[in-house]
Amino acid sequence: MGGLGRTINGSYAEYTRASASNVALIESDLPWAELAVIPETYATAWTCLFRNLEITPGQTLVIRGATSAFGQAAVNLAVNAGARVIGTSRNRERFALLEELGVERAELEEPHLSERIPEAKRLDAVLDLVGNTTILDSLAMLRRGGRACLAGWLGGLDPIRDFNPLLQMASGVHLTFFGSFVFGTPGFPLSDVPLQAIAEQVAAGRLKAKPSRVFRFEDIHEAHRVMEAGEGKGKMVVVLD
Numbered sequence: 001m002g003g004l005g006r007t008i009n010g011s012y013a014e015y016t017r018a019s020a021s022n023v024a025l026i027e028s029d030l031p032w033a034e035l036a037v038i039p040e041t042y043a044t045a046w047t048c049l050f051r052n053l054e055i056t057p058g059q060t061l062v063i064r065g066a067t068s069a070f071g072q073a074a075v076n077l078a079v080n081a082g083a084r085v086i087g088t089s090r091n092r093e094r095f096a097l098l099e100e101l102g103v104e105r106a107e108l109e110e111p112h113l114s115e116r117i118p119e120a121k122r123l124d125a126v127l128d129l130v131g132n133t134t135i136l137d138s139l140a141m142l143r144r145g146g147r148a149c150l151a152g153w154l155g156g157l158d159p160i161r162d163f164n165p166l167l168q169m170a171s172g173v174h175l176t177f178f179g180s181f182v183f184g185t186p187g188f189p190l191s192d193v194p195l196q197a198i199a200e201q202v203a204a205g206r207l208k209a210k211p212s213r214v215f216r217f218e219d220i221h222e223a224h225r226v227m228e229a230g231e232g233k234g235k236m237v238v239v240l241d
């Protein structure tokens with residue numbers, strides 16, 4: 001977080017530099033591989049849900065790209081907070097995974113989901129991890145005062161072309177963005193995120209956050225192959241023996 005792996009080299013080094021403002025104490029008996037799943041993904045998902053989207057119990061939320069590692073963390077946190085969650089995947093075979101995490105329903109991900117989803121115009125929030133290709137469609141699903149958070153780009157990073165809010169944006173909806181690179185900067189202290197409480201909920205099994213795969217450092221090529229083939233099925237961790 002805070003630029004690690006972007007402006008600060010060393011994601012795959014045994015030692016690296018981290019900003020002191022991004023060092024957080026987590027007291028836990030979880031093994032390292034399970035702890036490693038938490039910070040980036042859960043801090044980001046938590047911030048999107050409870051800061052950008054201001055989710056409250058009983059609200060109905062769509063998470064697009066819900067089977068991604070980030071999406072699964074968001075489903076976990078939102079369900080645990082008492083929200084009604086609808087998760088999307090392009091693959092019906094992955095609906096069972098989302099149901100295990102507690103979604104009320106899974107929907108097939110497609111660019112015009114707003115035209116098909118029964119809750120259209122009544123939704124409180126959309127967390128959009130598919131990204132620029134779907135965010136306008138996500139805005140079209142919201143009720144007045146509803147919020148969309150754009151925080152992932154699984155569908156590609158091409159800019160949104162010919163976006164004319166007058167013609168394409170519903171009145172009274174909110175569009176927000178969040179990127180984890182701001183953690184540790186003024187206005188975005190990491191202490192805002194309840195990492196200790198999240199780790200405790202993981203340890204207690206209330207959040208299902210085990211890594212989908214754990215690789216040895218020597219097998220990092222295989223980790224990349226799995227990730228690039230879309231076979232990760234959740235958060236993958238690399239450990240040094």
Ligand SMILES: NC(=O)c1ccc[n+]([C@@H]2O[C@H](COP(=O)([O-])OP(=O)(O)OC[C@H]3O[C@@H](n4cnc5c(N)ncnc54)[C@H](OP(=O)(O)O)[C@@H]3O)[C@@H](O)[C@H]2O)c1
Nearest residue numbers: 067068069070089090091094151152153154155178179180
């Ligand atoms: N804002 C931030 O700070 C932040 C932080 C972390 C990650 N991210 C972003 O969040 C996204 C998810 O990251 P991740 O590491 O969790 O991903 P991941 O686990 O690698 O996600 C893989 C899943 O994404 C879905 N997917 C792949 N291509 C897709 C497409 N073209 N359209 C729709 N769904 C597609 C597939 O699910 P199905 O086959 O089930 O559809 C796939 O299994 C990425 O875009 C990443 O850059 C943002």
